[in-house]
Amino acid sequence: MALPMTAAFLTGADARTEVPLKRRLKRAERARQIKALALILPLLVFLLFTFAGPIAGMLWRSVGDREVRQVLPQTVAALADWDGKDLPDEKAYAALAGDIMAARASGTIAIAAKRLNYAQNGFRTILTSTARNLKAAPEPGTARETLGKINPAWRERATWTTIRDAGGPVTGFYLLSALDLTRNADGAIVAAPPDQAIYRDIFTRTFLISLSVTVLCLILGFPVAYLLAALPPGRSNLLMIFVLLPFWTSLLVRTCAWIVLLQSKGVVNDSLLWLGIIDEPLRLIYNRFGVCVAMTHVLLPFMILPLYSSMKAISPAYMRAAASLGAPPLTAFLRIYLPQTLPGIGAGSLLVFILALGYYITPALVGGAADQMISYFIALYTTETANWGLASALGAVLLLATILLALVYGKLVQGQQVTGGMKN
Amino acid sequence: MEAGTVPPAPALVRFSGIQKTYDGEHLVVKNLDLDIRKGEFVTLLGPSGSGKTTTLMMLAGFEVPTQGEIYLADRPIKNVPPHKRDIGMVFQNYALFPHLTIAENIAFPLSVRNTNKAEAQERVRAALRMIKMETLAQRRPGQLSGGQQQRVALARALVFNPQLVLMDEPLGALDKRLREQMQLEIKQLHETMGITVVYVTHDQSEALTMSDRIAVFNDGIVQQIDRPDALYEHPVNSFVAHFIGENNVLSGTVETVEKQYCRVALAGGGAVTARAVNVSGAGASTSLSVRPERIAIIPDGTSSDEPNRLPAKVQNTIYLGDHALAVLDVADNREFMVKLQPGTHDSLRAGSLRPDSLRPGDDVFITFRPEDCLALDPV
Numbered sequence: 001m002a003l004p005m006t007a008a009f010l011t012g013a014d015a016r017t018e019v020p021l022k023r024r025l026k027r028a029e030r031a032r033q034i035k036a037l038a039l040i041l042p043l044l045v046f047l048l049f050t051f052a053g054p055i056a057g058m059l060w061r062s063v064g065d066r067e068v069r070q071v072l073p074q075t076v077a078a079l080a081d082w083d084g085k086d087l088p089d090e091k092a093y094a095a096l097a098g099d100i101m102a103a104r105a106s107g108t109i110a111i112a113a114k115r116l117n118y119a120q121n122g123f124r125t126i127l128t129s130t131a132r133n134l135k136a137a138p139e140p141g142t143a144r145e146t147l148g149k150i151n152p153a154w155r156e157r158a159t160w161t162t163i164r165d166a167g168g169p170v171t172g173f174y175l176l177s178a179l180d181l182t183r184n185a186d187g188a189i190v191a192a193p194p195d196q197a198i199y200r201d202i203f204t205r206t207f208l209i210s211l212s213v214t215v216l217c218l219i220l221g222f223p224v225a226y227l228l229a230a231l232p233p234g235r236s237n238l239l240m241i242f243v244l245l246p247f248w249t250s251l252l253v254r255t256c257a258w259i260v261l262l263q264s265k266g267v268v269n270d271s272l273l274w275l276g277i278i279d280e281p282l283r284l285i286y287n288r289f290g291v292c293v294a295m296t297h298v299l300l301p302f303m304i305l306p307l308y309s310s311m312k313a314i315s316p317a318y319m320r321a322a323a324s325l326g327a328p329p330l331t332a333f334l335r336i337y338l339p340q341t342l343p344g345i346g347a348g349s350l351l352v353f354i355l356a357l358g359y360y361i362t363p364a365l366v367g368g369a370a371d372q373m374i375s376y377f378i379a380l381y382t383t384e385t386a387n388w389g390l391a392s393a394l395g396a397v398l399l400l401a402t403i404l405l406a407l408v409y410g411k412l413v414q415g416q417q418v419t420g421g422m423k424n
Numbered sequence: 425m426e427a428g429t430v431p432p433a434p435a436l437v438r439f440s441g442i443q444k445t446y447d448g449e450h451l452v453v454k455n456l457d458l459d460i461r462k463g464e465f466v467t468l469l470g471p472s473g474s475g476k477t478t479t480l481m482m483l484a485g486f487e488v489p490t491q492g493e494i495y496l497a498d499r500p501i502k503n504v505p506p507h508k509r510d511i512g513m514v515f516q517n518y519a520l521f522p523h524l525t526i527a528e529n530i531a532f533p534l535s536v537r538n539t540n541k542a543e544a545q546e547r548v549r550a551a552l553r554m555i556k557m558e559t560l561a562q563r564r565p566g567q568l569s570g571g572q573q574q575r576v577a578l579a580r581a582l583v584f585n586p587q588l589v590l591m592d593e594p595l596g597a598l599d600k601r602l603r604e605q606m607q608l609e610i611k612q613l614h615e616t617m618g619i620t621v622v623y624v625t626h627d628q629s630e631a632l633t634m635s636d637r638i639a640v641f642n643d644g645i646v647q648q649i650d651r652p653d654a655l656y657e658h659p660v661n662s663f664v665a666h667f668i669g670e671n672n673v674l675s676g677t678v679e680t681v682e683k684q685y686c687r688v689a690l691a692g693g694g695a696v697t698a699r700a701v702n703v704s705g706a707g708a709s710t711s712l713s714v715r716p717e718r719i720a721i722i723p724d725g726t727s728s729d730e731p732n733r734l735p736a737k738v739q740n741t742i743y744l745g746d747h748a749l750a751v752l753d754v755a756d757n758r759e760f761m762v763k764l765q766p767g768t769h770d771s772l773r774a775g776s777l778r779p780d781s782l783r784p785g786d787d788v789f790i791t792f793r794p795e796d797c798l799a800l801d802p803v
Binding site for chain 2: 315317318320321322323324325326327328329331332335336339340
């Protein structure tokens with residue numbers, strides 16, 4: 001009789017203790033979690049407002065399309081069920097006339113004109129001239145005739161598809177433009193006309209400049225990092241100060257210093273002339289050479305520091321072991337040392353490359369017209385022409401490329417940890 | 425002293441008048457002359473900073489002697505770079521290449537020598553078999569335990585059949601049990617493969633277990649080179665006597681010297697007869713060395729013919745499982761250790777006390793044979 005009671009008591013005790021134990025654990029952990037959260041909260045909020053928010057805004061602007069919808073709401077609604085094969089019906093013409101009248105009254109016609117002009121050159125004129133000449137709302141049933149008379153463009157199907165495509169609320173127009181693509185009147189994606197197709201070249205140029213700068217940084221930074229890692233602490237600290245020195249001067253100052261050095265009457269040219277090595281000044285600045293030199297100088301620490309930290313972790317015993325096993329110094333370096341610095345090379349290269357992708361001031365100051373990188377155009381569209389949609393789309397493409405690169409790098413590093421990457 | 429008992433073989437390594445300084449002021453190695461014969465297992469033993477590791481590094485080629493010459497198989501190697509010396513080395517922290525698999529690590533010395541692939545593969549397989557790790561060939565060093573990594577480091581240093589293998593405190597990072605097991609494995613490898621090994625350690629029991637000969641280093645000088653038993657039984661000076669094994673010290677002054685023995689008046693009162701090992705003559709101060717296991721404790725008043733009988737007071741007894749230690753107050757030494765073997769006390773001197781019969785504060789006598797008491801240089 002006592003036995004089943006004991007058993008029941010035991011299982012009961014189990015059930016009773018298990019739940020409270022979990023709850024107790026949770027309660028004990030909760031205080032810690034709240035504390036941890038409180039510690040990161042200020043930064044989290046800051047990042048949310050200054051980083052995540054703006055990026056989300058940028059991404060939205062690269063696909064958002066509201067101007068035409070706001071200014072010509074009835075037209076957009078009327079074109080919603082248009083099949084696009086023929087000219088739209090009288091209803092759409094009447095809606096457009098009504099919208100234009102209303103827009104003229106509120107002075108918003110220019111907003112829609114600007115947006116439509118991106119999609120079709122000359123659309124601004126079509127819209128403003130129509131607004132100017134449309135004295136009163138046309139009689140019912142005569143809207144098509146009236147508008148056609150004011151501007152013959154209203155008798156063309158392409159004019160209407162432009163309005164329909166710009167009707168929003170989302171559009172691929174800016175993203176396509178950023179890739180030198182556009183939609184024709186039938187809605188198919190085609191190459192943009194040659195006079196508008198400039199962005200692929202600029203992206204290619206941006207990537208090429210970034211790549212050259214990365215390679216230059218690697219070539220120049222590797223020996224320095226090696227020296228830093230090999231020197232005794234006292235002297236390596238001194239050298240490290242020299243490496244970090246650029247961080248303590250403003251980017252603008254450093255870039256301007258290169259102008260002083262490299263211009264045709266600059267220090268370098270004068271010295272070369274004086275030494276009789278050259279007869280006339282070399283063109284060292286306001287071209288690709290100047291951009292690469294100045295950017296390499298600015299970005300070099302970002303290569304050296306990851307390399308240094310990966311090299312610092314390599315015990316000198318490895319090179320000794322390699323030598324004692326019969327490897328000559330070069331073989332030991334290539335087969336033992338270099339493979340172990342690969343994570344550092346990868347991290348440094350990725351850092352420099354991504355930073356270089358977004359460079360703006362340096363190319364703007366020391367580059368020529370043919371050396372401006374994508375950020376220059378993003379800035380141009382943001383501040384000069386106020387074409388935020390295109391600026392955002394270019395930014396989105398750049399962001400996507402950067403994320404892809406980071407992912408590829410992550411995959412490579414991970415793969416290396418699992419399989420070792422290097423094989424003899 | 426009694427080094428001649430190892431069958432004479434040609435010296436494979438000869439240090440000749442080697443000196444080494446790092447700062448130009450202090451000699452880390454002061455005038456080293458040392459011969460290592462082919463097939464020998466020689467241990468360089470000494471406290472840290474005694475010059476043993478520097479000596480090994482000079483042999484490996486990572487340090488250059490300031491003076492003197494090192495010969496390997498009668499060839500001077502002072503100016504030969506490490507990778508051309510044909511010396512395998514096992515490092516303290518293994519130094520296995522972390523980005524290579526176990527098999528690739530072991531194959532490394534073969535591949536830098538351009539050994540043909542089939543042969544290299546066969547030798548790697550044989551090496552893996554030797555260390556019983558065939559199944560782990562494709563693992564990386566980071567996935568192995570310390571003992572396994574040590575085996576791989578051994579295999580890697582042996583796979584190219586070097587004429588000499590150096591080991592720099594290879595077992596320092598392992599726990600005690602594993603270390604003892606590896607000591608036996610290394611010893612066995614040495615015996616079966618007939619390799620010549622120079623081994624550096626600061627652990628005297630490790631040196632005693634494995635070595636054919638031990639060179640005891642202190643202060644940049646080799647104090648004594650000898651077989652393990654000779655080092656233990658016949659240390660030439662106080663340093664060696666203290667460094668190898670446990671040791672009780674009594675200080676005193678030599679009264680008379682007669683043949684190999686001398687009579688020493690103890691600083692704490694009383695006199696004993698000791699073997700005169702390192703004393704200059706009558707009147708010289710000396711340190712007496714007596715091993716704890718060569719002493720018997722006899723109760724107060726027991727008559728004995730022994731010339732060495734000293735009064736003692738029991739301080740403490742320490743139980744250590746296989747034996748017990750009695751801590752006594754003898755003459756000027758307040759921590760005089762006597763090793764008692766509870767199970768076998770009868771085989772010791774008749775009348776020796778059992779540890780459980782000793783109480784702190786008891787007055788007893790200790791006795792030891794003159795040949796077990798060494799008169800050495802004063803500490």
